[in-house]
Amino acid sequence: MSKQPEPLEKLAETASIKADKKVFIKTYGCQMNVYDSTRMSDVLTPMGYGETSAPDDADLIILNTCHIREKAAEKVYSDLGRLRILKSKRAAKGENMVIGVAGCVAQAEGEEILRRAPIVDMVFGPGAYHKLPDLIKRSHNGGRGVVDTDFPIEDKFESLPVPEKKKTLARGKTAFLSVQEGCDKFCTFCVVPYTRGAEYSRPFRQVLDEAHALVDAGVQEITLLGQNVNAYHGEDGAGNDASLARLIHTLADIDGLSRIRYVTSHPRDMTDDLIDAHSEVDKLMPYLHLPVQAGSTRILQAMNRQHTAESYVRLVERIRAGRPDLAMSSDFIVGFPGETEADFQATLDIVKEIKYAQAYSFKYSPRSGTPAASHENPVPEEVMVERLKRLQTVLNEQQVAFNKSCIGKTLPVLLDRRGKREGQLVGRSPYLQSVYIQAPDEAFGEMVNVEIETGMANSLTGRRVLETT
Ligand code: 5AD
Ligand code: SF4
Numbered sequence: 001m002s003k004q005p006e007p008l009e010k011l012a013e014t015a016s017i018k019a020d021k022k023v024f025i026k027t028y029g030c031q032m033n034v035y036d037s038t039r040m041s042d043v044l045t046p047m048g049y050g051e052t053s054a055p056d057d058a059d060l061i062i063l064n065t066c067h068i069r070e071k072a073a074e075k076v077y078s079d080l081g082r083l084r085i086l087k088s089k090r091a092a093k094g095e096n097m098v099i100g101v102a103g104c105v106a107q108a109e110g111e112e113i114l115r116r117a118p119i120v121d122m123v124f125g126p127g128a129y130h131k132l133p134d135l136i137k138r139s140h141n142g143g144r145g146v147v148d149t150d151f152p153i154e155d156k157f158e159s160l161p162v163p164e165k166k167k168t169l170a171r172g173k174t175a176f177l178s179v180q181e182g183c184d185k186f187c188t189f190c191v192v193p194y195t196r197g198a199e200y201s202r203p204f205r206q207v208l209d210e211a212h213a214l215v216d217a218g219v220q221e222i223t224l225l226g227q228n229v230n231a232y233h234g235e236d237g238a239g240n241d242a243s244l245a246r247l248i249h250t251l252a253d254i255d256g257l258s259r260i261r262y263v264t265s266h267p268r269d270m271t272d273d274l275i276d277a278h279s280e281v282d283k284l285m286p287y288l289h290l291p292v293q294a295g296s297t298r299i300l301q302a303m304n305r306q307h308t309a310e311s312y313v314r315l316v317e318r319i320r321a322g323r324p325d326l327a328m329s330s331d332f333i334v335g336f337p338g339e340t341e342a343d344f345q346a347t348l349d350i351v352k353e354i355k356y357a358q359a360y361s362f363k364y365s366p367r368s369g370t371p372a373a374s375h376e377n378p379v380p381e382e383v384m385v386e387r388l389k390r391l392q393t394v395l396n397e398q399q400v401a402f403n404k405s406c407i408g409k410t411l412p413v414l415l416d417r418r419g420k421r422e423g424q425l426v427g428r429s430p431y432l433q434s435v436y437i438q439a440p441d442e443a444f445g446e447m448v449n450v451e452i453e454t455g456m457a458n459s460l461t462g463r464r465v466l467e468t469t
Contacts, residue, residue: 023049024058029066035176037064040129060098065105070365076105080117087119104195107149114145125149130159157202173416173445175219179207180226188304188372204234204242221259229262230269245273252283263289267307279322285430291331295350296343327357327431335364335384337375344387357402359395403455413450434459
């Protein structure tokens with residue numbers, strides 16, 4: 001997963017629910033963590049915790065961490081250093097502040113966190129956040145902090161409460177819904193199979209119930225989440241495997257739900273039925289985040305990606321044959337060990353061939369415990385920096401070109417945010433672009449048609465019109 005989460009303040013917008021204690025949750029990393037943070041908050045509501053955006057007056061602070069790229073653990077330790085001061089200020093007033101570290105850094109570091117940061121009361125991995133009430137109780141018994149890095153993800157989903165309608169209403173028109181966790185692909189650079197564990201799909205019925213609860217609370221757009229979401233194979237209740245395509249078709253039948261998205265996918269799991277869903281299901285948005293990582297088949301093999309550059313290009317062609325306006329997005333890693341200038345050129349070539357609407361690109365960084373961390377032939381830092389710059393120049397040009405190609409079109413936009421300017425509302429186009437318009441506040445939460453007037457690097461602007469083109 002790669003999208004940046006919403007700012008912290010956004011996560012804490014639900015503070016209006018009557019509560020006698022306050023929790024501050026800081027979310028690092030991907031959408032999966034954003035989802036997990038909302039579900040932790042759901043678990044805490046019955047315990048009397050409301051969310052706050054001010055760590056100073058929180059009774060409970062949770063750092064929901066990410067381990068995917070460089071210096072993740074160091075960032076967490078430096079945040080914990082700041083929290084140490086906050087906690088001692090509170091202690092001076094005779095008040096307690098419970099500090100928890102959750103997510104993938106917690107999973108990877110475990111006990112080490114308590115050793116390096118004794119102010120921490122609880123360390124718990126992605127498979128354990130449903131046990132928060134118990135962990136909090138145990139941490140109140142004083143003494144050393146508690147650690148829970150057990151894995152059985154299914155226990156977590158079974159124990160989570162259905163999101164409260166009131167809370168979901170406060171969260172708005174778009175929602176994430178986690179359907180799959182973990183990964184069995186073992187790309188040689190990646191920590192996810194170790195921190196999130198083996199691939200697990202939530203039962204079909206459980207996902208449908210959560211989707212219905214979200215739609216009942218006014219959600220119009222659902223993004224299905226998973227580290228390998230298109231590997232989803234839920235059990236449909238009658239003992240049959242239900243694929244992601246089947247899930248999408250079933251969700252599309254829910255009245256009131258207007259848009260479906262899914263992220264993040266592996267090229268190997270783009271099955272025929274999922275490819276067909278892109279042309280068959282109108283509610284499935286024409287946007288696909290399909291990481292390729294590199295354009296050289298030699299490097300893809302060293303990464304254990306299980307696809308070639310050619311098979312990726314053919315795959316995208318097939319999906320676009322049924323959905324010609326499909327906007328593509330990807331992740332790239334430059335400077336994987338052994339990457340030559342010719343390998344890197346192959347990455348630039350595939351970018352030029354596919355034409356991405358947006359993308360994320362990173363310098364390779366070794367993650368300890370992964371096979372690539374011990375590969376020979378590291379690419380020098382200055383070469384990585386230079387390649388990343390060249391790649392990002394092309395990707396940025398493509399993004400601007402895509403945004404400009406929308407000028408003059410009329411696109412449906414779901415207005416789910418308020419802009420910084422007076423009278424400004426913001427929403428997403430079908431292609432996930434942010435679209436800014438001037439509109440009365442009554443339009444907030446509405447799906448409106450917008451004629452696009454300008455296209456910049458990161459957003460579009462336009463005016464509301466009555467009909468689509
Ligand atoms: N170094 C650089 N980038 C990485 N990613 C994952 N692991 C690493 C690593 N060790 C990137 C991949 C992945 C995205 C979420 O993060 O591009 O798709
Ligand atoms: Fe990591 Fe590869 Fe699994 Fe994606 S598919 S989560 S990059 S191991």
